[in-house]
Amino acid sequence: MHSFEELSKEFGNIFSSRHFPDQPGSLYDPAEYFLGIGGKRIRPVICLMGNELFDVINPDTYAVATAIELFHNFTLIHDDIMDKAPLRRGMQTVHEKYGEPTALLSGDVMLVVAYDYLNRIKPGYINKIIRLFNKTAKEVCEGQQLDMDFEKQDIVQLPDYLKMIELKTSVLLASSLQLGAILGGAQEGNQKHLYEFGKNLGMAFQVQDDYLDAFGDPEKFGKQVGGDIVANKKTFLQIHAMEAGSHTQVNELKKLFSENTPDKVNKVLEIFRQCGVDSWAADLKEKYLTQAFKHLDEIAVLSSRKTPLKQLAHFLVQREH
Amino acid sequence: MHSFEELSKEFGNIFSSRHFPDQPGSLYDPAEYFLGIGGKRIRPVICLMGNELFDVINPDTYAVATAIELFHNFTLIHDDIMDKAPLRRGMQTVHEKYGEPTALLSGDVMLVVAYDYLNRIKPGYINKIIRLFNKTAKEVCEGQQLDMDFEKQDIVQLPDYLKMIELKTSVLLASSLQLGAILGGAQEGNQKHLYEFGKNLGMAFQVQDDYLDAFGDPEKFGKQVGGDIVANKKTFLQIHAMEAGSHTQVNELKKLFSENTPDKVNKVLEIFRQCGVDSWAADLKEKYLTQAFKHLDEIAVLSSRKTPLKQLAHFLVQREH
Numbered sequence: 001m002h003s004f005e006e007l008s009k010e011f012g013n014i015f016s017s018r019h020f021p022d023q024p025g026s027l028y029d030p031a032e033y034f035l036g037i038g039g040k041r042i043r044p045v046i047c048l049m050g051n052e053l054f055d056v057i058n059p060d061t062y063a064v065a066t067a068i069e070l071f072h073n074f075t076l077i078h079d080d081i082m083d084k085a086p087l088r089r090g091m092q093t094v095h096e097k098y099g100e101p102t103a104l105l106s107g108d109v110m111l112v113v114a115y116d117y118l119n120r121i122k123p124g125y126i127n128k129i130i131r132l133f134n135k136t137a138k139e140v141c142e143g144q145q146l147d148m149d150f151e152k153q154d155i156v157q158l159p160d161y162l163k164m165i166e167l168k169t170s171v172l173l174a175s176s177l178q179l180g181a182i183l184g185g186a187q188e189g190n191q192k193h194l195y196e197f198g199k200n201l202g203m204a205f206q207v208q209d210d211y212l213d214a215f216g217d218p219e220k221f222g223k224q225v226g227g228d229i230v231a232n233k234k235t236f237l238q239i240h241a242m243e244a245g246s247h248t249q250v251n252e253l254k255k256l257f258s259e260n261t262p263d264k265v266n267k268v269l270e271i272f273r274q275c276g277v278d279s280w281a282a283d284l285k286e287k288y289l290t291q292a293f294k295h296l297d298e299i300a301v302l303s304s305r306k307t308p309l310k311q312l313a314h315f316l317v318q319r320e321h
Numbered sequence: 322m323h324s325f326e327e328l329s330k331e332f333g334n335i336f337s338s339r340h341f342p343d344q345p346g347s348l349y350d351p352a353e354y355f356l357g358i359g360g361k362r363i364r365p366v367i368c369l370m371g372n373e374l375f376d377v378i379n380p381d382t383y384a385v386a387t388a389i390e391l392f393h394n395f396t397l398i399h400d401d402i403m404d405k406a407p408l409r410r411g412m413q414t415v416h417e418k419y420g421e422p423t424a425l426l427s428g429d430v431m432l433v434v435a436y437d438y439l440n441r442i443k444p445g446y447i448n449k450i451i452r453l454f455n456k457t458a459k460e461v462c463e464g465q466q467l468d469m470d471f472e473k474q475d476i477v478q479l480p481d482y483l484k485m486i487e488l489k490t491s492v493l494l495a496s497s498l499q500l501g502a503i504l505g506g507a508q509e510g511n512q513k514h515l516y517e518f519g520k521n522l523g524m525a526f527q528v529q530d531d532y533l534d535a536f537g538d539p540e541k542f543g544k545q546v547g548g549d550i551v552a553n554k555k556t557f558l559q560i561h562a563m564e565a566g567s568h569t570q571v572n573e574l575k576k577l578f579s580e581n582t583p584d585k586v587n588k589v590l591e592i593f594r595q596c597g598v599d600s601w602a603a604d605l606k607e608k609y610l611t612q613a614f615k616h617l618d619e620i621a622v623l624s625s626r627k628t629p630l631k632q633l634a635h636f637l638v639q640r641e642h
Contacts, residue, residue, distance in 0.1 A: 078426070082421075082425060101402075108429075119452060134434075145348035148422055
């Protein structure tokens, strides 16, 4: 068994090789540039972990893990175009550096190359792997579309927001684990529990991300607190405040989100606290984590094999207790 | 054996069913909208023809043909974004109707669904099919990128232009035929000849397209003659004129292409004629057609099985003799 850090190092070495032809450089260099600006490679590494949970690592898993990471980067390149984002990981986005048409096309070709990697695995598994990969790919696109739809809405209901986050963020984590499990010969019941572990962990992670953006310690969090509030982003916190707040609080929030005054962040945070959004978010994160670990417990393998996944979960979602 | 028209009608019926989930409609309706505005479905139908050349039609071919048509439409949706084209087949393009972010995402999800169809075929063939499909998909992206690169260049050399057209247009026709042949159990030599038939036919078709845009009879051609000249597009004719013209003619062309005077089309056509571009293009088209038929002749099946493909070639490239 290997820890996340060990597998991360190993995958990083493998993934750092070139994935595209040399020519035409005007198409493929932008794709390589984006892969080169980093990323934590969480999804491919948990694919390897999902595989090793059941057996020694099946070599085909590296190909699937690579496909997952290429897919993830393809979505980032295209999301950045849609969001008109100038920076990603502190570096220029592809469309900012090479223009939108080239960014669009580099993303397209990255998705095709992801399928090249899927096509390398043994025939016995390929149908199942592509089926789950494609289901997930469609869901991620659906999540991104819903996210864009929600930007145009004043009020988004919590169940709709949860569904969007599930599609946009959680299912790819869940599927990365399950794709590994499939290649590990796991039974369907075990696969399902591992998928649900990943999905709930993804939800907990997103709740935490929203929470830290609003209430995190700026020094520990590493970035300016309140970024989501300044950008009028829909978050777990904003959605809940609009639901739980009094008529006056909701109107005040609407007013604050319609302008950009210097004291906007503090005033919004004040209302968030009045509505009990902070403790609600902590409870919600805990709820998802409990669910995640319940599913992990249900997986019928030796408990010791689950240690790396448990450690990873604690690392991703810094549980305070 | 079936004619192009018969297979076209059959495929059209099959393809007209919905290919995407209902929800979210904001993502999938734009994709369905684009498929609904028509198209000749040439590529999927020649895939079926490439299959029937060798045997009765293998049912898996319909899935591959559908994947090919979805891939083709995905490239059109994204190309229209890159070219900022407001219309396609006389209808609003997807980005014009639904906005660029949704058009981008609808194209993405269409490519994923293309792979869903590929994943339906029997395991015995799937690796070969995805390998050729992906090789072609990458080449089409490369062709589109080169086309965009060339727009920024004053002078493009003929060999570079030929390569771009081959990648952007011809290889998808060639591969559509070969994908059908693979599913028909064709031997590799026969597959190769069929591929080359399609590639050369594609080149001949593009030369004809460029020729008709400049020298075609407006009534028969069905659209305004000289559209490429007005848009300063690189075409076979423009490339050859820049190579074959005298110093004075080349300078005059550069001047004409740098402005939009009312007599631009007539003046450019006059120089094209002086440079012998019209007869050169007729010869070039003939050269490609001869090559195409040479490869068709080499395929080791009963000559009578080749009749539908011969008829299609004559229909696509109206040979005058």
